[in-house]
Amino acid sequence: MKLIVETLIQETLQKEKKNLFSFLTGAGISSESGLPTYRGNDGIWIKGTKYHQPEEFGTFRYFSQNQEEVWQYNLFWKKLIEEAQPNTGHFAIAEIEKILKNQFQLITQNVDGLHHRAGSQKIFEIHGNKQSVRCSSGCNGVLPMPSELKSKELTEDLTEKDLDLLRCQDCGDWLRPNTLWFDESYNEKLYFLNSTLRAAKKTGILFIIGTSGATTLPQIIAEKVLQYGGYLVEINTEENSYFFERFSRTKKYMLIREKASDGLIKIKEMIEKYT
Numbered sequence: 001m002k003l004i005v006e007t008l009i010q011e012t013l014q015k016e017k018k019n020l021f022s023f024l025t026g027a028g029i030s031s032e033s034g035l036p037t038y039r040g041n042d043g044i045w046i047k048g049t050k051y052h053q054p055e056e057f058g059t060f061r062y063f064s065q066n067q068e069e070v071w072q073y074n075l076f077w078k079k080l081i082e083e084a085q086p087n088t089g090h091f092a093i094a095e096i097e098k099i100l101k102n103q104f105q106l107i108t109q110n111v112d113g114l115h116h117r118a119g120s121q122k123i124f125e126i127h128g129n130k131q132s133v134r135c136s137s138g139c140n141g142v143l144p145m146p147s148e149l150k151s152k153e154l155t156e157d158l159t160e161k162d163l164d165l166l167r168c169q170d171c172g173d174w175l176r177p178n179t180l181w182f183d184e185s186y187n188e189k190l191y192f193l194n195s196t197l198r199a200a201k202k203t204g205i206l207f208i209i210g211t212s213g214a215t216t217l218p219q220i221i222a223e224k225v226l227q228y229g230g231y232l233v234e235i236n237t238e239e240n241s242y243f244f245e246r247f248s249r250t251k252k253y254m255l256i257r258e259k260a261s262d263g264l265i266k267i268k269e270m271i272e273k274y275t
């Protein structure tokens, strides 16, 4: 398998069209930084919200009835993110970008900002990020998280000052995390829907790392890559993702059985060898 992936990388580097190296990452890459995944056994939803399924808690509907609870939870997340460091996998992707330049694109489902902190630049954050906020009534654009707003322990209540900081300065309604909830749709403005689909059409190889493929845009991106003649290379220790289930019988899907960081270092070495 290694040899086939290596040949594919070599060929794609030499192509003039459909030569984009796209990387699609999910929570699995950040779990090596100690951040819990959403759906794994250590799932943050299980710890944080014992009585709620992610599909119930992670919704605009839930937020609109429980703003304080959702913000308390997000400020706990802020603490986890601040304490986490990018890992070898994040750094490998940032180094690959430096080598490939315009032939590189990163699409991430992660909202933790660790790719930015590792030095990646061309990133589509298709589920938004937790470093920014926007008005829940939609009256202005994306804003940085107010700097005075501090991270919290899971059980810590919001202060009066927090509550003030979490109000939109224009209309007074609640600010919300700038992330995509389960009952919301992808769009270009916030989640780069069209941009990622355009990138998919130009992709020679889509590397899939640390995602079970449970959300629709990543599924559609993979479909598009194949439809336009590209390949899928998944890094996963197990045969358990949507991508494996859906595409492993086709000749254009390959599985590298490694954990994210080890697999990415190998990919980086292969790319270095032919550039």
Ligand SMILES: [Zn+2]
Pocket: 135, 136, 137, 138, 139, 140, 168, 169, 170, 171, 172, 173
């Ligand atoms: Zn507003």
